[in-house]
Amino acid sequence: VAGRACPEGASLNGSLPRTVAAVANQGVLTFDLAVPCEVFGYDRSDIVRPWYRFFVVAADPPPLRTNTGFTMDTPYRIEDLERADTIVIPGWSDTETPPSPELISALQSAYERGARLVSICIGTFVLAATGLLDGRTVTTHWRHADQLQQRFPKLKVDPRVLYVEDGRLFTSAGTAAGIDLCLHLVRLDYGYEIANTVARRIVMPPHREGSQAQYIEQPVTPEALGGGVKAACDWALRHLSVDITVKQLAREAAMSPRTFARRFREVMGLTPHDWLLRQRIRLVQRYLESTDDPVELIAEKAGFGSAATLRHHFQERLEVSPLAYRRTFRASRGPGDPRAGRGPAHL
DNA sequence: CGAAACATCCGCCACT
DNA sequence: GTAGTGGCGGATGTTT
Numbered sequence: 001v002a003g004r005a006c007p008e009g010a011s012l013n014g015s016l017p018r019t020v021a022a023v024a025n026q027g028v029l030t031f032d033l034a035v036p037c038e039v040f041g042y043d044r045s046d047i048v049r050p051w052y053r054f055f056v057v058a059a060d061p062p063p064l065r066t067n068t069g070f071t072m073d074t075p076y077r078i079e080d081l082e083r084a085d086t087i088v089i090p091g092w093s094d095t096e097t098p099p100s101p102e103l104i105s106a107l108q109s110a111y112e113r114g115a116r117l118v119s120i121c122i123g124t125f126v127l128a129a130t131g132l133l134d135g136r137t138v139t140t141h142w143r144h145a146d147q148l149q150q151r152f153p154k155l156k157v158d159p160r161v162l163y164v165e166d167g168r169l170f171t172s173a174g175t176a177a178g179i180d181l182c183l184h185l186v187r188l189d190y191g192y193e194i195a196n197t198v199a200r201r202i203v204m205p206p207h208r209e210g211s212q213a214q215y216i217e218q219p220v221t222p223e224a225l226g227g228g229v230k231a232a233c234d235w236a237l238r239h240l241s242v243d244i245t246v247k248q249l250a251r252e253a254a255m256s257p258r259t260f261a262r263r264f265r266e267v268m269g270l271t272p273h274d275w276l277l278r279q280r281i282r283l284v285q286r287y288l289e290s291t292d293d294p295v296e297l298i299a300e301k302a303g304f305g306s307a308a309t310l311r312h313h314f315q316e317r318l319e320v321s322p323l324a325y326r327r328t329f330r331a332s333r334g335p336g337d338p339r340a341g342r343g344p345a346h347l
Numbered sequence: 348c349g350a351a352a353c354a355t356c357c358g359c360c361a362c363t
Numbered sequence: 364g365t366a367g368t369g370g371c372g373g374a375t376g377t378t379t
Contacts (some may be wrong), residue, residue: 245355256369258369271356273354312378
């Protein structure tokens with residue numbers, strides 16, 4: 001794990017707007033480019049002022065033809081990157097097309113003057129070409145992780161995470177993980193509550209971890225789980241409200257505790273107890289969002305021994321108290337919001 | 348909040 | 364020799 005340094009630029013001083021630029025090349029992946037457009041480029045000044053300034057830079061002479069066949073134009077060029085303090089490289093056209101020398105040096109000098117560099121999906125290949133990622137922990141789309149590691153041996157490629165924050169360098173896995181990463185940046189800039197509100201606006205589950213977490217584990221698909229581990233997880237999810245020990249889980253998985261702990265780590269990327277806690281907190285979030293139950297009752301229903309224990313973990317992981325979480329979640333449920341009313345919160 | 352009791356995790360190592 | 368298993372114990376984290 002790369003340095004445990006505090007997130008840099010964790011909060012916005014005064015009211016200077018952050019300026020975010022996304023870079024598109026010929027053949028850019030439509031969805032990946034749309035991610036920063038949606039998160040940063042959409043005017044959200046009704047949530048907080050000032051919102052970001054955002055523009056799209058053409059790395060090739062426009063018009064640019066996207067990978068889905070339509071063309072687009074933008075007045076901004078590589079030299080405009082010097083005005084950005086966050087630069088996003090969304091899914092580049094492909095892993096074979098190297099960035100131009102101008103783009104490389106623009107990225108290098110942006111980094112030197114303190115800008116944050118962000119990549120989505122195979123955009124990591126572009127950042128890697130600048131040399132700035134050498135020795136850093138990074139990620140990319142799982143299908144290209146091996147290729148990235150081979151081409152840039154100095155990187156520490158971790159294909160198991162949704163995104164990685166390493167100093168001012170941010171990389172994310174396949175397409176949709178880019179949304180998580182962009183929301184993470186919003187959280188660094190504006191705090192958890194604002195990021196949460198944005199997540200709700202774009203109908204993303206707001207269950208992400210606190211800002212000190214450098215790694216966000218990828219949600220594993222049940223199919224990817226080893227047999228016994230999956231059985232234990234299923235069992236645990238059905239019994240979340242009662243006390244569960246790792247020893248019991250091991251029994252459900254038909255393994256010794258030691259082997260179970262090892263298998264679990266390999267498959268899930270975190271320890272059994274940590275996973276359990278996460279599931280419980282997610283359940284608590286759902287209750288807070290969709291009921292008026294007191295925290296004591298929720299603690300009981302989610303398998304926490306006491307409300308104090310629940311508050312402790314909730315605050316630590318989400319950096320908000322349970323009641324504050326409920327308040328912001330409900331206060332921002334306004335007219336026009338697709339989740340108005342009292343629908344069940346999704347997992 | 349802190350202290351004390353308790354659970355978990357992980358390197359180590361012996362064993363199959 | 365290699366690969367996987369599982370017990371042990373101390374550091375670390377959790378719960379009361």
